[in-house]
Every structure is written in structure tokens, then in C-alpha cells.
Amino acid sequence: MTATVALALEPTPVWYLLLAALLFGVGAFGVMIRRNPLIMFMCVELMLNAVNLSFVALARSLGDIGGQTTVFFVMVVAAAEVVVGLGIIVAILRRRPNTTADDMVELKG
Amino acid sequence: MNTLPGETLQGPHIDWFAISPLLVLLGGGMFLLVAAALTPRWPKGMYATFCATVAAAATAVSMVLWHKVSIHGPRLLVGNALSLDHFTLFITIIICVAVLLVSLVTDDYLRREKLDGPEVYGLFLMAAIGGVVMAGANDLIVLFLGLEVLSISLYVLAASHRRRSESQESGIKYFVLGGFSSAFFLYGIALLYGATGSTNYTRILATFNDTVPVVRKDALVLAGVALLIVGLAFKVGAVPFHFWTPDVYQGAPTPVTAFMASIGKVAAFAALLRVLLFVLPHWRDDWRPAIWVLAVITLVVGSTLAVVQTNVKRMLAYSSISHAGFILIGVEAAGHRAGNPSAGTGLSSAMLYLPLYAVMVIGTFAVVTVVSRTGDDATDLGAFRGLGRSKPALALGMTVLLLAQAGVPLTSGFIAKFGVLEAALDEHSYAITVIAMLSAVIAAFLYLRIMISMWVADPEVGDEQREAVRVPVGSAITIMAAVGFTLFVGVVPGWVISVSKHASQVLQK
Numbered sequence: 236m237t238a239t240v241a242l243a244l245e246p247t248p249v250w251y252l253l254l255a256a257l258l259f260g261v262g263a264f265g266v267m268i269r270r271n272p273l274i275m276f277m278c279v280e281l282m283l284n285a286v287n288l289s290f291v292a293l294a295r296s297l298g299d300i301g302g303q304t305t306v307f308f309v310m311v312v313a314a315a316e317v318v319v320g321l322g323i324i325v326a327i328l329r330r331r332p333n334t335t336a337d338d339m340v341e342l343k344g
Numbered sequence: 345m346n347t348l349p350g351e352t353l354q355g356p357h358i359d360w361f362a363i364s365p366l367l368v369l370l371g372g373g374m375f376l377l378v379a380a381a382l383t384p385r386w387p388k389g390m391y392a393t394f395c396a397t398v399a400a401a402a403t404a405v406s407m408v409l410w411h412k413v414s415i416h417g418p419r420l421l422v423g424n425a426l427s428l429d430h431f432t433l434f435i436t437i438i439i440c441v442a443v444l445l446v447s448l449v450t451d452d453y454l455r456r457e458k459l460d461g462p463e464v465y466g467l468f469l470m471a472a473i474g475g476v477v478m479a480g481a482n483d484l485i486v487l488f489l490g491l492e493v494l495s496i497s498l499y500v501l502a503a504s505h506r507r508r509s510e511s512q513e514s515g516i517k518y519f520v521l522g523g524f525s526s527a528f529f530l531y532g533i534a535l536l537y538g539a540t541g542s543t544n545y546t547r548i549l550a551t552f553n554d555t556v557p558v559v560r561k562d563a564l565v566l567a568g569v570a571l572l573i574v575g576l577a578f579k580v581g582a583v584p585f586h587f588w589t590p591d592v593y594q595g596a597p598t599p600v601t602a603f604m605a606s607i608g609k610v611a612a613f614a615a616l617l618r619v620l621l622f623v624l625p626h627w628r629d630d631w632r633p634a635i636w637v638l639a640v641i642t643l644v645v646g647s648t649l650a651v652v653q654t655n656v657k658r659m660l661a662y663s664s665i666s667h668a669g670f671i672l673i674g675v676e677a678a679g680h681r682a683g684n685p686s687a688g689t690g691l692s693s694a695m696l697y698l699p700l701y702a703v704m705v706i707g708t709f710a711v712v713t714v715v716s717r718t719g720d721d722a723t724d725l726g727a728f729r730g731l732g733r734s735k736p737a738l739a740l741g742m743t744v745l746l747l748a749q750a751g752v753p754l755t756s757g758f759i760a761k762f763g764v765l766e767a768a769l770d771e772h773s774y775a776i777t778v779i780a781m782l783s784a785v786i787a788a789f790l791y792l793r794i795m796i797s798m799w800v801a802d803p804e805v806g807d808e809q810r811e812a813v814r815v816p817v818g819s820a821i822t823i824m825a826a827v828g829f830t831l832f833v834g835v836v837p838g839w840v841i842s843v844s845k846h847a848s849q850v851l852q853k
Contacts, residue, residue, distance in 0.1 A: 252538075259531060266524050275520050282527035286534050293538040302537055305485050309530065312492045316523055319496050323503045323515045330509060 251292035258285035272327070276320050283313045356423030363421060364405045365436050366476055372398030373469030380462035388460070392451030392818065395465035399443040399472070406436045418849070420482055424544055427482040427850075431695075434847030435479035435614040438699045442606045442706060443472045445822045449710045450599040452816035456718055457505065457597075464504055468603065471497035475611030479618070484533045484543040487615055491529065491579070494611055495522045498604055502596040508720060514595025521578070521588045529575025535568030545623045552626040569624055569631055573638075576619070579612035580668045582638045583645040590653075593661035594723070598716055601657060602709035605664045606702035613671055613698060620675065621691060622850055625683030632679040639676055640779050642669035647787035656712055657723045659790055663749055664705060666787050670764050671697050673776055677767035689770055693763035696844035700756040700833060704748050707826025711742040714819050717811050727810075728794060730803030735813050739798045741827045746791040748830045751784055756833035759841070 258281060265278030287306045294302025360367070376394055380386065410433045418429030426432075447465060454460045474494030481487035499522060503515025537543050540551040578585040593601045620631055646666030653659045671694050678690025715731065715738075716723050732739040748757035761784065768777045815823075833840050 259527070262527070263524070266520065272516055272520065276523070279520065279523035279527060282524070283530065286527060286530045289531070289534045290537065293534060297538070297541050299541055301543065302534075305537075305543065308485055308489060312489065315492070315496055316519075319499050320519050320523070323499065323512065323519055326503065326506075327509075327512050327516055330512070 248292040248296035251295075252289055255285045255289040255292065258282075258288065272324050276324065280313060280317070283309060356425075358422055362409065362419075362428050363426065365402045365409070365433075365440070366473055368398060368402040368405060369440075369469050369473045369476070372401070373466050373473070376462050376469070377466040380466075386462075388455060389451055389818075391460070391462045391465050392447045395447040395468060396444045398469060399440045399447065402472075403437055403440040403444070406433050406440065409433055410437075414846075420546070424546055425483050425486050426477070426480045427545075428480070429850055430847045431614070431618065431850045432476075432480035434695065434843070435610060435698070436476045438610050438702055439472050439475045439479075439607050441699075442603070442610070442702050443468050445703075445706050445710075445825060446599055446603045446606070448818035448822045449602065449706075449713050451818045453597065453599045453713050453720075453819075456816075457507075457720065459505065464501065464600075467497045467501050467504075471501070471603070471607065475607050475614075478611040479614035481615070481618075482545045484536065484545070484548075484619075487619070488526075488530060488533060490611070491575075491615070492526060494608065495526065495579075498522075498600075498608060501600045501603065502592055504600065505597045505720065508595075508597075510595040511597060514592045517588055517595075518592045525575050525578035525585065528571050528578075532568045532571030532573075532575060535564050535571065539564035539568060545618075548623055549625075552624075565627065566630060569627055570634070572619060573616075573631060573634055576612055576616045577638055580609055580616065580671075581665050582668050582672060583642040583665065586642070586645070586665050589665055590658045590661040593664070594655060594657045598657065598709055598713040598720060598723070601661075602706045602713070605660075605705045605709065609664065609668065609671075610698045610702055613668075613675075613694065617675060617678070617691065617694060618850065621678055621682045628679050628682040632676060635672055635676045635679060636773075636776060639669050639672035639776060642666065642672060643780055643783040644669075647783040647790070650787060650790040651793075653790075655724050656728060656794060659725075659794065660705075660708060660712070663787060663790060666783060667697075667701050667705075667749070669783070670761055670780060671701070673768050673773075673780055674764040676776065677764070677771045677773065680771040680773075689763070689767040691850075692841075692845045692848040693767040695847045696763045696841060697760040699840070699844075700748075700760040700830075703826050703829050704745055704757060707745045707823055707830065708742070708749065710819050710822045710826065711738060711745065714738065714815050714823075715813055717813065722810065725793065725797050726804040728797045729801040731797075731813070732799040734803075735815065738813070738815055738823070741823050742798065743795055744827050744830060746794055748834070750788045750791040754831070754834045756830045756837075756840075759833060759837040763841070 262278045262282035262285060266275050269275050269278065287309050290302040290305050410430065413428060413430055413433065420427050447468060450464060454464060471494050474490045474497060477490030478487055478494065481490055499515055499519040502518050503512050505511035533543060536548065540548045542548055574585065581589040624631065643666055646662050646669055650659050650662030653662060674690050674694030674697060677688065678694060681688040712723060715727055748755035751757045751761040765777050765780060
């Protein structure tokens with residue numbers, strides 16, 4: 236009995252895929268319900284990193300190095316997004332402190 | 345990979361001349377940013393002239409490459425990461441010409457707004473690289489990198505008017521939603537990688553060619569394809585992934601809107617066409633209905649919501665959504681024959697639509713740039729009232745461009761719309777054709793409203809206090825070029841149709 240439990244609890248790539256899907260869902264949900272631009276931005280980063288985790292898990296189960304190298308590209312892209320995103324967010328918050336996404340309603344129609 | 349310890353690392357063979365359009369754009373952009381940072385302010389107009397020259401040079405080398413591909417045939421470059429074929433070069437030429445036209449308008453705009461500097465032009469060139477890479481990618485990760493280079497440049501460009509809070513608002517909206525869609529796109533890549541073991545187009549296609557239908561990892565592939573379509577549909581602004589378009593188009597500086605509407609859309613459609621038709625032809629019966637639905641709701645929602653707007657930039661944003669619907673009809677028609685050697689007219693009709701649309705939309709937004717006056721605020725319908733009396737030539741140019749967008753005969757817009765509808769009829773998609781024609785009628789009302797404002801309505805009360813509309817040289821050149829091209833193609837369409845047929849010869853391996 237204990238042996239089967241231990242076997243069942245051995246983490247397999249599928250576990251990581253499920254975890255990645257969960258993280259991706261948390262991130263997507265966060266972007267949709269949170270109103271602080273910084274938090275929304277962090278949720279986007281969470282989604283990207285969830286994909287990174289799936290890449291690594293898939294690379295592991297396929298026995299292929301390609302998926303793991305892909306992660307480096309994604310990390311670089313995410314870093315570039317941070318630079319640009321924080322720049323824009325700081326520019327807005329400096330002009331209008333405590334801005335939430337609901338305050339950004341100059342553009343609508 | 346059994347590399348011996350002493351052996352040096354071998355990179356892939358690189359044919360430098362074959363990637364010269366990218367190198368010219370990259371070198372030009374880097375030189376502009378570095379040299380402008382080290383030297384005192386350049387004389388007026390020099391930044392834009394430099395950017396336009398780089399774009400013209402990239403166009404020229406692309407044309408030379410086109411000729412070479414005609415003789416030697418298409419091939420893969422840089423370790424199968426990029427493909428060199430007429431399709432790539434056609435999109436490259438559209439993008440470079442668009443950069444050239446937009447940079448002329450931007451020069452006048454930046455000096456009027458007292459924002460002149462090299463950054464915007466550097467970002468234009470970088471964004472163009474992203475677009476070219478998206479069109480030529482032969483690997484999903486390369487496509488993702490191109491998409492991000494384009495998108496990140498556009499986020500900055502949208503927020504680049506430092507004194508307008510609308511510009512920053514549009515930048516942050518585009519940024520959050522753009523990052524959101526990129527994450528979906530990337531997840532799609534990950535799932536396809538999981539199902540096929542590779543991100544390379546050639547190897548993905550080979551995997552699908554080889555697999556026995558019974559052992560297909562259906563769920564993974566289908567989810568992956570769906571997420572890829574969501575990511576790209578967001579970038580082309582197809583309904584229901586369009587919600588960012590009106591806000592961003594309205595808030596961004598008007599020349600940047602012209603840039604986004606032309607280059608962003610062209611590059612995203614190029615990527616969509618290549619991925620769906622040449623990587624996933626085996627799944628065409630699964631993705632074609634999705635494209636059908638996207639096309640129909642994009643057409644209907646785009647043209648209907650355009651009519652109720654009062655801001656011209658928002659109206660044109662919705663009109664660009666409905667144009668995306670028309671191009672999707674071409675994609676759908678091409679989907680019927682995906683994977684067949686005897687390709688129908690779908691692909692070439694979509695390829696024909698892209699340059700005609702890009703030129704029209706740049707011309708239209710160039711007029712809006714001029715009319716918006718200092719501060720970039722006068723973009724509501726009222727600001728266009730009486731334009732026919734104060735600036736008849738400008739109003740006439742705008743009228744031609746709007747008629748072209750509506751698809752009136754003797755303009756390029758008619759050729760473009762006729763092409764995709766004919767392709768849809770060839771595939772017996774009657775329902776979508778009828779819906780497209782009805783939505784074109786609804787959209788015509790929108791263009792008519794702007795024309796009535798210009799020619800019939802009296803100027804707004806208080807309009808005399810507003811600064812007069814000036815048409816600077818650069819904008820005038822762009823508008824005249826766009827109007828000239830629109831009319832010329834409308835009267836003599838044969839050559840551009842035959843070029844777009846050549847451009848739909850995609851490298852298939």
C-alpha cells in the first residue's frame with residue numbers, strides 16, 4: 236500500500252503541466268479582475284512563466300533540449316517587457332498617483 | 345549530439361545577403377539611436393530623412409532578392425529559422441514602404457508637437473524588423489520573437505506623446521492586453537511543441553505528414569492551434585479580441601496609429617496565413633470554422649460599431665476592424681485548399697488586400713494627423729466640418745481614400761474587396777459573401793458621414809478660433825502618394841494582382 240502511494244506521488248511531467256496550467260489560469264484571472272496596473276502586469280509575467288514551466292516539463296518528457304532553450308528566449312522577452320512596461324506605468328503614476336485601471340477612462344466610446 | 349571535447353562549436357551557415365533587408369533595418373536603427381545620442385541635435389527633418397532612406401534601401405535590397413528568388417527559387421536560411429521566398433519579400437516590401445510613408449508624416453507631426461528626436465524613428469525601424477521576422481519566420485519561437493519585437497516597439501510608440509495623458513493611457517492598455525495575448529500565443533506554441541516535439545515549421549509539418557490519424561495527440565494540438573489563433577486574432581484586431589483597438593488607435597499619436605494599423609496588421613496577417621496554411625494544413629477542417637466565425641463577427645461588429653462613433657480616429661479604428669474581417673474572408677477561402685498543390689485564389693486575394701489596405705490606411709491617418717492640429721486633439725467629427733471649403737485639395741484626397749476604404753469602383757479598395765469576395769465565391773462560401781456585402785453597405789455609411797462633415801456641414805461654432813489646418817510638405821507627399829496609388833491601382837489593377845499571385849508562392853518543404 237505504502238509503495239503504491241509513494242509511486243503515485245512520484246512527480247511526473249504531467250504534474251508540472253497541470254501546475255503550469257493552474258498558474259496560467261491564476262495569471263489570466265488576475266489580469267481580468269485586478270485593477271492596479273502593476274498587479275495586472277505581474278499577472279502577465281506569471282502567465283509567461285507558467286508557459287516556461289510547461290516548456291521545461293514538455294522538454295523533459297520528450298527528451299528534447301529545444302524546449303529548455305526556448306525558455307531562455309522567453310525570459311529575455313519577459314525582461315524586455317518589464318523594462319518597457321515599468322517605464323509606461325511609472326510615467327502614468329507620476330502624473331496621476333494611485334491610478335487604477337478604472338480611472339483610465341479618457342478613451343471610451 | 346556527440347560532439348568531441350576538442351571540437352569548436354559550429355554555428356549554422358548564414359547567407360548574409362539573403363537576410364540583408366533585416367540587416368539594413370537593424371543597422372539603420374542602431375546607427376540612428378547611437379549616432380543621435382552622441383551628436384548634437386540634427387538639422388530639422390534629418391532624423392526622418394535618415395529613417396526614410398533606410399526604409400528605401402531595405403526596399404531596394406528586397407527587390408534585388410525578389411529577382412534572385414525568381415531565378416534560384418526559395419530556400420531556408422539560418423539553420424531553417426527563416427524562409428526566403430516571394431511571400432516574405434512581398435511583406436518586407438510592404439512594411440518598408442509603409443515605414444517610408446509614415447516617417448514623412450511623423451516628421452511634421454513631431455516638429456508640430458515639439459517632440460522631435462531620433463527615438464520614434466529608431467522604434468519604427470525596430471518594429472519593422474519585428475514585422476519582417478514575423479512574415480519570414482520558419483519556427484514558432486522565431487515568430488514569437490518577431491511578434492514581441494514588433495509589439496514592444498508599438499507599446500512605447502503608443503505612449504510616446506509625453507504631454508498627452510491619452511497617449512500614455514493607450515500605451516498601458518495596449519501593453520497589458522498585448523502581453524496578455526502574447527502569453528496565450530506562447531502557450532499555444534508550448535502545446536504544439538508538446539504534441540509534435542518541435543517548434544520548427546518544417547518539422548511540425550513533417551510530423552503531421554507522418555502520423556497515423558489514430559495516434560494523433562488531438563487535444564494538445566487542437567488547444568495549441570486555438571491559442572495560436574487567439575494570439576494572432578488579437579494582433580489583427582479581430583472581434584471578439586478587438587476591444588483594445590479603438591482605445592489604442594484613438595489615444596496613440598496619429599502617425600503611430602497609421603503605423604500600427606498598417607504594419608501591425610500586415611505582419612500579423614502574414615504570420616496567420618503562413619502558420620495556418622503551411623504548418624497546419626492537416627487541421628484545416630478544425631480551424632476553418634473558427635476563422636469563419638471570426639470573419640463574420642468581425643465584419644458585422646466592426647462596421648456596426650463604427651457608425652455610432654463621433655471621433656474620427658475611433659471610426660477609422662472600427663473600419664480597420666472591418667477590413668480585418670475582409671482579409672479573414674480571404675484566409676477562410678484559402679483554408680478550403682490548404683495543403684493542396686493547386687492553391688485557389690484565397691491566399692493571393694488576401695495578399696492583394698494587404699498592400700492596398702496599408703496604403704489606404706496610411707493616407708487616411710495622414711490626413712487625420714494634419715487635421716488634428718497642434719495637441720493632436722481635434723479628431724472628433726466636428727473638426728472635419730468645413731474642410732471642403734478651407735482646404736479643398738486635402739478634403740478631396742481624404743474623400744478618395746474614404747471611397748477606397750468603402751470599396752467604390754475605380755479605387756484600389758474595390759479591387760481588394762472584389763478579390764476576397766471572388767475567392768470566397770470560388771469556394772462556394774455564399775453566406776459569408778452576403779454578410780460581407782451587407783456589412784460593406786453599413787460601413788459605407790460611416791465613410792459617408794465623414795465626407796458629409798467635410799463637404800456639406802458648416803464649420804463648427806468656434807472653429808475660427810482654432811488654429812488653421814496646415815499641410816506640411818512631408819504629409820503632402822505621403823497623402824498624394826497614397827491617393828495616387830489608390831486611384832492608379834483602381835484603374836490599372838492587373839500588375840498588382842499578378843505580383844500578389846507571385847507573392848503567394850510560399851516555400852513548402
